Amino acid sequence: MDYASAQKYLSQIGQEQLLQYYGELTVEQREQLLKDIERTDFSVLKNIGRTRRPPQRIEPLEALSIAETGRRAGEFKAEGLRLIAEGKAAVVLLAGGQGTRLGFNKPKGMFDIGETRPLTLFELHFKDMLAVASAAGRAFPVFVMTSRDNNEDTVNFFKEHNFFGYPQDKIYFFVQDVAPACSFDGKVFLQEKHRVALAPNGNGGWYKSLVSSGLDKVLKKEGAEWINVCGVDNVLQRFCDPLFLGATSLGGYDCSAKVVRKTRPDENVGLLCMVDGRPSVIEYYEMDENLKSMSVDGRLVYCNGITLNYLFKISALDAVNCAAFPYHLAKKKIPHIENGVLVEPCEPCGYKFETLVVDMVNALDNCLPYEVERNREFAPLKNAGGADSIATARALLKENGFEL
Numbered sequence: 001m002d003y004a005s006a007q008k009y010l011s012q013i014g015q016e017q018l019l020q021y022y023g024e025l026t027v028e029q030r031e032q033l034l035k036d037i038e039r040t041d042f043s044v045l046k047n048i049g050r051t052r053r054p055p056q057r058i059e060p061l062e063a064l065s066i067a068e069t070g071r072r073a074g075e076f077k078a079e080g081l082r083l084i085a086e087g088k089a090a091v092v093l094l095a096g097g098q099g100t101r102l103g104f105n106k107p108k109g110m111f112d113i114g115e116t117r118p119l120t121l122f123e124l125h126f127k128d129m130l131a132v133a134s135a136a137g138r139a140f141p142v143f144v145m146t147s148r149d150n151n152e153d154t155v156n157f158f159k160e161h162n163f164f165g166y167p168q169d170k171i172y173f174f175v176q177d178v179a180p181a182c183s184f185d186g187k188v189f190l191q192e193k194h195r196v197a198l199a200p201n202g203n204g205g206w207y208k209s210l211v212s213s214g215l216d217k218v219l220k221k222e223g224a225e226w227i228n229v230c231g232v233d234n235v236l237q238r239f240c241d242p243l244f245l246g247a248t249s250l251g252g253y254d255c256s257a258k259v260v261r262k263t264r265p266d267e268n269v270g271l272l273c274m275v276d277g278r279p280s281v282i283e284y285y286e287m288d289e290n291l292k293s294m295s296v297d298g299r300l301v302y303c304n305g306i307t308l309n310y311l312f313k314i315s316a317l318d319a320v321n322c323a324a325f326p327y328h329l330a331k332k333k334i335p336h337i338e339n340g341v342l343v344e345p346c347e348p349c350g351y352k353f354e355t356l357v358v359d360m361v362n363a364l365d366n367c368l369p370y371e372v373e374r375n376r377e378f379a380p381l382k383n384a385g386g387a388d389s390i391a392t393a394r395a396l397l398k399e400n401g402f403e404l
């Protein structure tokens, strides 16, 4: 794309501000900017102001209880281990996030949660995976999703740490797609005078990005039928949990989600339930007060709090259009160029566009909520202080016998 066509194109879509510093740029910078403009998917901006159809009919979805899992543990475990031993399971580790709330400027998986010794999130996770692989007698493939910004740091970190003892030929990296970031009135930001502000496009794009990286062929060559999709920032995350895998497979489901029981009506957590006849995750702000507090025998009816640990049957994912998931608008603090200088806002100043894994659940016909004990499996590291923070994650690790 040359300058004249960029100018014409941008004026048609109301984004001429992206060329405002063109006159000050070097030849190389001009080329870079024109390349960025050509590669940017401006169509996501259409999502601004678009309202989602409010849910019409919300119904509860019964979880597989901890007690029932306990009763059938032997059967579930045997099935899960069999699937892993036969090469039918794989993991996707979602590590492309920016971790802005934590305020850590490296990949979140590199965060050191140790107190008296170094212990990063990646190390914790790969220890867990190694234990499962050794119980099954086979290492499952692990696909690590990174972003354009953190891929190099992540890959180098794995190399420096000898892939945490996990078989190196079973670890694959792929870079997720990006979307432009813009002001609240829809003007795309510049992150440098010659760079369009682009941000990772949320964790829901993992399958599309995996396919565009060509790694879906590896997945199929490995013979995987199930994929366990997990966030990087739950320090108690369990990967390819044989019981979870066994319960989902024996139950004949296309998808399942580890959930923790919501205990207070006002707890702000996404809930897995049925919406308009389909499994869905409904956000706490989308639910009316009556449903939030509805209870039977002192137990909340809508209580399946999601934890970002899902199992998907690959054949079911192949049957839906993973490119067609909606974009959600996230209000964020976005560093950008304003009046010629870099501004680092303290308050949200615009939108990032994100796809979410929860929309994949909605695209499938069924989903099993699989209940786990919160204090054993859920310790998200989101913030530097307060709730879901370094201190709460450390306390829960210690409670579970980890030496920090």
Ligand code: UTP
Residues within 6 Å of the ligand: 094, 095, 096, 097, 098, 099, 100, 101, 102, 108, 145, 176, 200, 201, 202, 203, 230, 231, 232, 233, 308, 382
């Ligand atoms: P969060 O939604 O908590 O986002 O990610 P984040 O980027 O880590 O943190 P903030 O919002 O900037 O503070 C939940 C999980 O999804 C992954 C994250 O790495 C984390 O494991 N994720 C998120 C991606 O892989 N890509 C994304 O674009 C966003």
